Amino acid sequence: MCELLGMSASVPTDIVFSFTGLMQRGGRTGPHRDGWGIAFYEGRGLRLFQDPAASSESEVARLVQRYPIKSETVIGHIRQANVGRICLANTHPFVRELWGRNWCFAHNGQLADFHPQAGFYRPVGDTDSEAAFCELLNRVRQSFPEPVALELLLPGLVASCAGFSRLGVFNCLLSDGDWLFTFCSTKLAHITRRAPFGPAQLKDAELTVDFQAETTPTDVVSVIATEALTANEPWTLYAPGEWRLWRAGECIASGVVAG
Amino acid sequence: MCELLGMSASVPTDIVFSFTGLMQRGGRTGPHRDGWGIAFYEGRGLRLFQDPAASSESEVARLVQRYPIKSETVIGHIRQANVGRICLANTHPFVRELWGRNWCFAHNGQLADFHPQAGFYRPVGDTDSEAAFCELLNRVRQSFPEPVALELLLPGLVASCAGFSRLGVFNCLLSDGDWLFTFCSTKLAHITRRAPFGPAQLKDAELTVDFQAETTPTDVVSVIATEALTANEPWTLYAPGEWRLWRAGECIASGVVAG
Incomplete structure (x- = not known):
């Protein structure tokens, strides 16, 4: 199993706090030693940092922690390999x-x-994982050679994820930089932070951040992760088969498909 | 204009020395302040570092300099924008x-x-640039929906680059991780280093490296750049219309197309 981390925010937001918690699970508080990656959208551009080494020992991970990159949409992953060798080409996202x-x-x-x-x-x-991603995009492309509105796109995404989850376990994060689509087959949790912001205490490291000092009153920031990353906040668990679509920090659509 | 940097090597090789020279031209000894990027192949995986900020002031560029990533094929670029805004999505490669x-x-x-x-x-x-890259790949795909041998692929690559160069200036580096294809419309230079290796002195920074201490006698490393990066080595200029195909440090095919 691996661990997922996603963020959707109304303004470009620094995800260093959550990333610091996640990367402890990559070899220190968790067994996910087989690589990690994190992708930050910057406008239509995408900044991708990856390493097939354990995140708790990765030089590139230390850079990401030191160098706060602000983004509205982030997808991160730490890997415990089951299918595929440990190498850069097999590293998510x-x-x-x-x-x-x-x-x-x-x-x-x-x-x-x-x-x-x-x-x-x-x-x-x-x-x-990469095979499923390619198959999902091939289906989108086959249905819609030209761009379509999200409402038209969504049913196909949900159907594909539901189909994949019948073949095993399929929790996933998917984004085009504008929206963040999330699907829970077995395990996923989310939290939305908005004013009044308070302090948050990481479960996996001795670190507390006071979000009030880091935010403005209109900011809305949602974090999606395999397990709750903080000890003192009320995370909500996804139900099996539940999908949620996030944009600018808000959940703008959701549903549950039958198992 | 921008500056290009390519490397093809017989064994995974650290390109920090050449990159250090190139990045000085990104705002210090050269005017290319509008972003930079460098891509390292690692097996079939690709590690991409980019920044729309000037390379001489970039935190990510400092990481790349400090953290020697070894690769057999590298493509780097520093940008002085003429077409397209300064942003991550417009940053090469x-x-x-x-x-x-x-x-x-x-x-x-x-x-x-x-x-x-x-x-x-x-x-x-x-x-x-990105539009030309997409057009080139679309043509490859249209001619060859399935993978073909390099000999079959090459004439189309040369013809596309020659065609693009008739619309303006088109010096380029292209790789699939196995080979490195280079095309010179106006300005490109190359050097191949092999035993006996000697010291090399950067033109753009106070830095000398003794390649003998860094290599084994069988290593072959070729560097391709817009202009010579070292002061004490015999770089060879490409002719206008000249293309060269590199693999494992050696030039395995070349030719010149009429202007």
């Missing part, structure tokens, strides 16, 4: 361009006997 | 997946009135 936008994807879980037909998008590495 | 490999591209020059039809690959930003 994965990125592909579709309709002139960077689509970014990270997955927690595994799929049994998943061998989709080679389509336009093809995996570079050999994980089931 | 650009990356797309084709045939399950990461293709990476950087361009020096500009194209007049270049507005190719929207194809499968579409630019995320608004540079002529």
Whole structure:
């Protein structure tokens, strides 16, 4: 199993606090030693930091912690390999361009006997996760060669994720930089922070941050993670089969599909 | 104009020395203040560091200098914007997946009135460079939906680059991680270092490296750059219209197209 971290915010926000908690699980408080990655959207551009080394020992991870990059949409992942070797090509998140936008994807879980037909998008590495991402994009592309509104896109995304989750475990984060789509097959939690902001205490490291000092009263910041990252805040668990669509910090659509 | 930096090596090699020279031109000894990027292949994976800030002042550039990443194929670029805003999405190198490999591209020059039809690959930003890269990949894909041998691929790459160069200036580096294709429309230089290795003195910074201490006798390392990066070595200039294909440090094919 791996751990996921997503953020959707109304203003460019620094995710160093949550990332610091997550990276402790990469070899220190958790067993996810087989690489990590984090992608920050900056406008339509995407900044991707990855390392096949354990995040608690990674030089690049230390840079990310020291160097606060502000973003409205972030997808992060730490890996405990089950399918695919430990190497950069197998390190989440994965990125592909579709309709002139960077689509970014990270997955927690595994799929049994998943061998989709080679389509336009093809995996570079050999994980089931990247294969599922490519298959999902191939389906989007086949249905919609040209860009469509999110309302038209959404049912296909939900159906694909629901289908994948029937083959195993499929918790995922997917974004095109504008919205953040999240699907829970077994395990995912979320929290939305808004004024009045208070202090938050990481579960995995001796670190407290006072969000009031870091934010303005109109900021809305939602964090989505495999497990709650803080000890003193009320995280909400996703139900199995639940999906949520986030934009600018708010959940703008959600639903639950039958198992 | 921008500056290009490419490397092809027979063994994973640290490019920090050449990168240190190049990044001085990003705002210190040169006018290329509008961003920089460098991509390192690691097996089939690709590690991309980019910043829309001047390289001589970039925190991420300092990480790349401090943290020697070894690679067999590298593409780097520093930018002086002419077409397209200064932002991450317009920062070279650009990356797309084709045939399950990461293709990476950087361009020096500009194209007049270049507005190719929207194809499968579409630019995320608004540079002529990324538009040309997408058009080139769309043509490859149209000719060869499935992977083909390099000998079959090469004539199309050369023809596309020659065509682009008739619309303006088109010096470029292109790689799929296995080979490094280089095309000179106006300005490009190369050097191949092999045993016996000697010391090299950067033109743009007070730095000398003794490659003998850093290499083994069988290493072959070629560096391709817009201008010679060292003061004491015999760089060879490309002719206008000249292309060279590099693999594992050696030039394995070359030619010149009529202007």
